[in-house]
Amino acid sequence: MFSGKTSRLIELLERERFAGRKVILFKPEIDTRSVESKVKTHKGAELDATVVRTGKAGVKAIFDVSSDYNVIGIDEAQFWDDDSGLEDTLNKLASMKKIVYVSTLNKDYRGIPFNISEKLLAYADYIYSLTAVCTKCGEEAVFSQRMIDGTSKSGPRIVIGGKEAYQPRCRNCFVTR
């Protein structure tokens, strides 16, 4: 969280668009923080996006719609279902000479990798690892501390939220129990 991954994704997609390629950006239906059909960053950058569901049907829609585009962007990929087949479909699109950019969070609020992210990272040709700044000590933050239900491990894995719900933390300041 707060590593600038969506900003980086938007930058990369805009570069591709300047280069004359047809670009499409998909966002998960579950992420309701920003106005529908736009992806917005915490800093205010935005790009039109197509909202799709996070299961198998949504992934099929991504594949079908992508046939008309050269470049495919996926924002917040960690929200896709484990069995959605997103990683296979994106791999297939890459094999069809499409350029695929994915922004994803690697670990959940417990510090446990998202299954879908593990698979996407394994398939990726290039990985850009971004960090945030720890809100406690200012070091590199690689964990997301959930604030609304403390450090409970029994809560739902996905809770949508911004600063009120999560804080970036370094390994030393990240608390679990």
Ligand SMILES: [Zn+2]
């Ligand atoms: Zn820290």
